[in-house]
Amino acid sequence: xxxxxxxxxxxxxxxxxxxxxxxxxxxxxxxxxxxxxxxxxxxxxxxxxxxxxxxxxxxxxxxxxxxxxxxxxxxxxxxxxxxxxxxxxxxxxxxxxxxxxxxxxxxxxxxxxxxxxxxxxxxxxxxxxxxxxxxxxxxxxxxxxxxxxxxxxxxxxxxxxxxxxxxxxxxxxxxxxxxxxxxxxxxxxxx
Amino acid sequence: xxxxxxxxxxxxxxxxxxxxxxxxxxxxxxxxxxxxxxxxxxxxxxxxxxxxxxxxxxxxxxxxxxxxxxxxxxxxxxxxxxxxxxxxxxxxxxxxxxxxxxxxxxxxxxxxxxxxxxxxxxxxxxxxxxxxxxxxxxxxxxxxxxxxxxxxxxxxxxxxxxxxxxxxxxxxxxxxxxxxxxxxxxxxxxx
Numbered sequence: 001x002x003x004x005x006x007x008x009x010x011x012x013x014x015x016x017x018x019x020x021x022x023x024x025x026x027x028x029x030x031x032x033x034x035x036x037x038x039x040x041x042x043x044x045x046x047x048x049x050x051x052x053x054x055x056x057x058x059x060x061x062x063x064x065x066x067x068x069x070x071x072x073x074x075x076x077x078x079x080x081x082x083x084x085x086x087x088x089x090x091x092x093x094x095x096x097x098x099x100x101x102x103x104x105x106x107x108x109x110x111x112x113x114x115x116x117x118x119x120x121x122x123x124x125x126x127x128x129x130x131x132x133x134x135x136x137x138x139x140x141x142x143x144x145x146x147x148x149x150x151x152x153x154x155x156x157x158x159x160x161x162x163x164x165x166x167x168x169x170x171x172x173x174x175x176x177x178x179x180x181x182x183x184x185x186x187x188x189x190x191x
Numbered sequence: 192x193x194x195x196x197x198x199x200x201x202x203x204x205x206x207x208x209x210x211x212x213x214x215x216x217x218x219x220x221x222x223x224x225x226x227x228x229x230x231x232x233x234x235x236x237x238x239x240x241x242x243x244x245x246x247x248x249x250x251x252x253x254x255x256x257x258x259x260x261x262x263x264x265x266x267x268x269x270x271x272x273x274x275x276x277x278x279x280x281x282x283x284x285x286x287x288x289x290x291x292x293x294x295x296x297x298x299x300x301x302x303x304x305x306x307x308x309x310x311x312x313x314x315x316x317x318x319x320x321x322x323x324x325x326x327x328x329x330x331x332x333x334x335x336x337x338x339x340x341x342x343x344x345x346x347x348x349x350x351x352x353x354x355x356x357x358x359x360x361x362x363x364x365x366x367x368x369x370x371x372x373x374x375x376x377x378x379x380x381x382x
Contacts, residue, residue, distance in 0.1 A: 029219050036343035039335050066337055098370055098377040103358035105372065132375045143346075144230050144358040145370040146257055152227035152346030155334075156358075159347045167294035167335040179289055179336040181296065184323045186289040 014043045014117045015161065016071075016085075017154065020078050020131075021124035022050050031058040033122060033151045034072065038063065040158035041166025042120070044071030048078035067175025067191065082119070082136055090117040091138040094131050095153045099140030107141055108160055114138075120157060122150035205234045205308045206352065207262075207276075208345065211269050211322075212315035213238050213246070222249040224313060224342045225263065229254065231349035232357025233311070235262030239269035258366025258382065273310070273327055281308040282329040285322050286344045290331030298332055299351060305329075311348060313341035 017037040022030045034045045034055065047055060051074045063070050082092060091114050100107040111118065123131065130136055143153040158166060172178060172191050180187040208228040213221045225236040225246065238246060242265045254261050273283060282305050291298040302309065314322065323331055334344040349357060363369060363382050371378040 026219065028217065029223065032220065032340035032342055035339040039337035039339035040343065040347075062338055068337075098373055098379075100374060101358060101372045103355050129376075132377070134375070137375075140373070140375060142370075142372055144360075145372050146230035146259075146362060147253055148226040148230035149223035149342055149346075151223055151340055151342040152231065155340075155343030155346040156231075156350045159350065164294050167292060169335075171337060179333075181292045181333055181336050182289055182331070183291060184325070184328075184331060185320075186323070188289075 012162075013115060015041065015158065016044045016046065016117070016119050017042050018046045018048055018078065018081055018119055018121045019150075020048050020121060020127060022047050022052060022055070023124075024052060026124070027052060027054050029151065031055050033154060034059045035062055036151055036155050037158070038068065038070040040155055041162045041169060042158060043069070044073070046076065046081055047074040048076060048081055051075040065176050066171055067173055067178075068169075068171035069173060082121075085119045088117075090119055092119045092121060092136060093139045093141050093157070094121045094137035095143065095150065095157060096123075096127070096132070096140055097142050097145055097147050098132070099142040101142050101145055102157065102160065103144070107139055111139055111141075111161070118161070120154060122154055124150070203353075204306060206232065206349065207235045207237065207308070207310050208233050209237045209239055209269065209272055209310055209312045210341075211239050211312060211318060213241050213243060214315075215243060217315070218243060218245050220342065222246050224345060225250045226253055227342055227346050228349070229259065229261040231346055232353045232360060233349060234260070235264070237267065237272055238265040239267060239272055242266040255365075256367050257362055258364055258369075259362040260364060273312075276310045279308075281310055283310045283312060283327060284330045284332050284348070285312045285314075285328035286334065286341065286348060287314075287318070287323070287331050288333050288336055288338050289323070290333040292333050292336055293348065293351065294335070298330055302330055302332075302352070309352070311345060313345055315341070
């Protein structure tokens with residue numbers, strides 16, 4: 001049973017998240033985006049162009065306590081991250097309110113049909129125009145064509161990409177603690 | 192056609208979001224939570240216990256420009272908001288990593304089966320223990336049993352509650368501008 005689940009995972013494309021445009025005043029927001037990436041099935045997070053140890057500490061502390069394999073990198077120039085990703089034959093998805101609507105278009109099917117690993121690019125409100133070009137994004141995807149948040153957009157994208165299965169994912173590898181779901185109250189056990 | 196859509200809307204339960212525990216340092220985060228609520232189909236947002244005009248301005252500016260009917264209230268004591276909601280026969284859903292898993296349990300079906308309007312309560316990391324009690328929450332729901340963000344949790348909850356239909360929702364009522372989805376680039380038209 002466990003073996004089967006692993007084999008299945010091995011076939012699933014991996015998703016990494018590239019955060020563009022982080023500023024120190026965004027510490028809490030960027031931490032939330034990274035934690036959403038981890039909890040919703042992404043394999044790692046790259047904070048481009050800038051290093052922020054506060055964010056790194058928050059994310060690494062959560063991963064150390066609650067487990068799973070989630071990589072965290074920061075500081076690399078975004079163009080280089082995108083270039084290397086494409087060299088490795090992955091596709092890039094830019095989340096933007098201006099893109100193809102994830103609900104009313106077939107963009108998710110087309111992304112899945114590539115069967116490739118995905119780098120999801122999330123920016124702040126004003127990203128360089130180049131993000132929309134073929135040099136950067138294979139797909140421009142809108143989680144609805146209304147402005148909201150990179151954190152909420154990413155969450156819905158991942159939930160749909162993984163078809164909800166990410167939420168039953170087992171994080172016990174390397175975990176210290178595990179939550180046991182309850183109708184009321186909190187239950188946490190050591191792993 | 193329009194008429195039919197409206198009749199259908201009239202039958203759908205409404206969702207409001209109660210944000211507990213906002214602090215001024217959370218301005219960007221709370222704004223994102225409110226904008227996610229609006230974009231993902233909620234009818235309004237209540238920031239409990241505290242007033243923060245920066246958040247209000249951000250949200251009201253977005254609603255004025257991009258349209259739709261989305262209420263914003265702030266400052267009312269959370270206990271009173273919950274009490275009034277229940278008096279009006281609505282149910283309360285507390286989003287927490289400790290609750291029933293939205294993917295592996297039947298909690299969403301049970302919420303929907305009530306056919307009642309929903310007040311979604313999102314807190315910060317440590318909410319009072321009372322939030323888990325029957326006096327406050329009818330349902331404690333976990334968008335996965337891993338810690339992440341109230342913004343990402345709310346997004347997935349709303350997307351699943353409305354079964355994705357919120358993302359094709361028409362916001363042109365009272366809108367100044369509208370995004371026209373594009374494969375590449377940005378297209379905005381006046382309404």
